[in-house]
Amino acid sequence: MRPEFPGLWKVVESRRLLWLMGLTFALIVTFQYIELPNTISSLFSSTKLPFSRNSSSLTRDSQHHKSNLAPAMAPSYPQKNASLVDDSGGGGDDEEVEVDKIFDNNGNATAPTVSPSQVKENATAPTVSPSQVKENATAPAVLPSQVKENATSPAASAKPPAALPLVKENATATAPVASAKSPASLPIPNPSPVKDNATSHVEDKNSTKTDVPGVSPVVRFVPDVKKYSKTPDSRVMSISEMSKQLRRNRITHNRLAKKPKWVTKPDLELLQAKYEIENAPIDDKDPLLYAPLYRNVSTFKRSYELMEKMLKVYVYKEGDKPIMHSPILRGIYASEGWFMKLIESNNNKFVTKDASKAHLFYLPFSSRMLEVTLYVQDSHSHRNLVQYLKDYIDFISVKYPFWNRTSGADHFLAACHDWAPSETRNHFAKSIRALCNSDVKEGFVFGKDTSLPETFVRDPKKPLSNIGGKSASQRPTLAFFAGKPDHGYLRPILLSYWGNNKDPDLKIFGKLPRTKGNKNYLQFMKTSKYCICAKGFEVNSPRVVEAIFYDCVPVIISDNFVPPFFEVLNWESFALFVAEKDIPNLKKILMSVSERRYRQMQMRVKRVQKHFLWHVQPEKYDMFHMILHSVWFNRVFQISV
CATH class of the missing domain: 1.20.5 (Single alpha-helices involved in coiled-coils or other helix-helix interfaces)
Structure with a gap:
């Protein structure tokens, strides 16, 4: 080479x-x-922003009760505030009236607005709010505007001393700020702004007059949503499946229930009551109890009689106001307040000062005041609220032997705020929880927990004002609904199919204008055959009780919602349950009910009404007694010695 x-x-x-x-x-x-x-x-992509939820953080991030705004941290309340009452205005349904408002520095109410991107046309799936994302589940897509901050951002921790005085955070605040309840305006064609209590309303000039006499023209909010292929959660438990689960849980609990550390005389009395209830003689002739309304009228009657005869409740005196012993008697959280007020009244025959004689122990805290007092605005964390309740339980368990004897199984609470299920899920796992937000997917336990009716009380001095409605023959409207369309994924679907006067028989509106005495809303309730009770952010809605209040047959559109007093009432005898996926067939479902069947249901609504009424002085079978009975009934069937 x-x-x-x-x-x-x-x-x-x-x-x-x-x-x-x-x-x-x-x-x-x-x-x-x-x-x-x-x-x-x-x-x-903004439509594929991932969202994660840490189960240990107990966050219902960026969601307040039916609001996209988080409430501000309120300063501590003075100790003299012994009878705290929410003085916010009334009129409307749960979200239609702002029970709680957010204020600016000048004390003026302000309202947030909703971006048009929050309502999409021809969407393949409705937008899911963070509160609807379940733990340990793959999260649906969420809008960036709905995820304000990191879901696991740290929160201030509650550190009450042994005497449990009020936990103070942001003590330098000069004025209390309540949670946001302001509605949001949705864009629709040809808007003309109308001022209404700091809320911007839009009037649809194409709106037609209603056929209800004496009702002024309405304001319609109809989002521009035309088609949804599915709802976020396809796992639905029907009412019949709930009934089966209730029976299964009772059998399972009797077999697996942990026995108390020692047996007391009240335990033996509960065992005797259980035997008598299970072997109650057939008695369906009581004029005050209409048998078809109940699962078993004889069982209910005997259980109620034994409750009146023997039940004793011990109410803990510990805990400082405003979280403890502070009933709110007005607004959408009124149920927990009215129950607290009535059971702590001096003339309550069920309360005993001798804890050794008690069958049940009441934990007198307000879930609403817990949120107002301790929640740190924009923290997106409930950990300090949960910690406060844990410290309270730790305190009474050290001072008294009763909690530790049963691990809290003979203790109960009544809480109406949306966050109550997550706040009480762990540390009150064995206790009986009366919850307004009675959601199967939020950990509601059949046979132990009970569904607390959510009631909108406009005037605490006259809780029964405007009760009743027209007879069955004087109800020209087939069905009625009015509610803020930006509350949850379901209402835009309902309005897209049936709103904007798409069908003259269905009066499906957004937020109605405020009128003196809430005339529009009440008149529609009183003159409609069916009242649509569509969920907002959570499964519960005061419309269920309002419909009964005004003799209107409830049509409940809220998957996995456990209706009030489910242990004893046969809800399918006086209410309709429509699956969320069946909203397109809503009219067909309503029209399939015969006139004879409708009149029967409406008559039963009027008969069951007595169970859903608040009285300043409790009356037999009223709301107070029914709540107490549900707690008593569940405890009786949990007893094991």
């Missing part, structure tokens, strides 16, 4: 290597040019 060949060979190899490197680089650039935009788009 000639001497120059090795050098020539090296040149050829170098050029080949450079050529291969250039070709590789060109291929990479070409691939990135084609694929990279799609990759970036998929990673940063």
